[in-house]
Structure formats: C-alpha cells, structure tokens
Amino acid sequence: MNLSSLSVTLSQFSAFALFFSFSGCHPFKSRYAMDDREYAAKYHEGAEKEDVLGKVKQAVDARHVKGLGGWFVSGGGQFLAKSDAPIVGAEVGYECYPTSYYSQRISGLLMSDSNQGFAGMDVGARFQTPTRLAPFVGVGMYNGFSRGEIDSDRDGLDNDDDKAIDEEGEKKSIVDGYILAVYPEFGAHFWLNGSGRITLYTRYFVTSEGRAQDQWVLGGQATIFSR
Secondary structure, X not given: OOHHHHHHHHHHHHHHHHHHHHHOOOXXXXXXXXXXXXXXXXXXXXXXXXXXXXXXXXXXXXXXXXXXXXXXXXXXXXXXOOOOOOOEEEEEXXXXXXXXXXXXXXXXXXXXXXXXXXXXXXXXXXXXXXXOEEEEEEEEEEEEEEEEEEEOOOOXXXXXXXXXXXOOOOEEEEEEEEEEEEEXXXXXXXXXXXXXXEEEEEEEEEEOOOHHHOEEEEEEXXXXXXX
16 A cells, blocks of 8 residues: 555545535434534534535534543554564554544554564544544554563573473563654544544554664544543
8 A cells, every 4th residue: 555545545534424424314414413412402403404504514513522531442554564574453542532623542552463562552642623524633652562482491480380490491471672653643533423433544653673663554443432
C-alpha cells in the first residue's frame, strides 16, 4: 500500500459515512444520537421536514461527546514495510473527551513480527472536529519491552519453580529488549449513534531503534462510550 492508496481508502471511508449520515436509513438517521441525554435534550423535537439546514445540523452535530469516556479495542499492521517481517499489533484501552474537539487515551499495546514481540503502554491525544464524521490529527507515544530466555543451570537458583536447582536445561526469563516510539497520526472517526464510534487511522512510528526501524501503521478502532 502507498500513500495515494491510503488517501483513496480514507476518501472511501468518508464518502461511505457521509452517505449513511444523510440517507435516513436506520440506524444512520438525522437524529442519530438520541441515546445520549445531551444530544436528546438538544434535538428532542427535531427539525421540520422542510427545514433542510436543521436536518443537516442534527445529522452532523457531535458536540455531545464532551464528557464521554469508554473502552476500545484496536488493531493494525505495518504497511510500506522495510523488512520481510512486517509488524502487527493489537491494543485495549480507555479514551475520554474532556472537550468536544479533543480526546486522550491510554492503552496496553502488543506488537509483534515473526522474530520478536513487544508488550507495553501507549498514550495519545487527538484533535478532531465536533462532527459525526470527524477527521482528526494526533500524537502518541509507545513504550514497550520484549522478553527472552537464557540458560540458568549454573546460577544456584530455582528459576522454574520446580523445587530443583540448576538442573540440566534450566532457563530463566529476562527482559531482552526495549523500544520507545513517538508518532504523529491522522484519520477519521464516525459515530454510529450517541455512544458507539468507529475509527480509521494511520501512524508513523519514529523508534528508538533507528530510522531503519521507523514504520507506517494502518489500523482501526471500535469504542463504546458512556457518561
């Protein structure tokens, strides 16, 4: 995948979301977020059929997201790979909206290729439009470590808790690698209703392993929010 194809993918995502925003098809209707009390209080009466601008406002307004917080699952993979072992990752975390145009998140993130795996913590922030289809830009940081095994049959310890010391072939687990990465990201959110949101994003990881290990990651996220 290249940048031009990524642009096409984002454009298709945006077009798809906009189509359903205005189509009136359930559950993608003009008053899409009536399950949220803030949105419902604002639009409980709804715009008249002849009020096109009012209908449009109801269909795109997502200022109700201020104060929401929720758990998400996310996954992605490396593209424009520089190696024969592209990285894939999965994360579970929590995201919240202090304001309607700003969100912040924290998650546990696992990343792995065919040679090595890392587990760690990811934190990030995003700035987006307070709209149902919400383009965003953001920044994040990942700090992870990997584990390995070494021979430990001469250290005088019971490393595998089998009540035997220094038996033949005994090994112990150690931290054998660290990685720190910072990244810019951009993408788009789409609100299915007042509490459910899907996200498409791309990130460029700038790693502590050197520029040869920097990587583009394309991924998706699903989040359920509540007040």
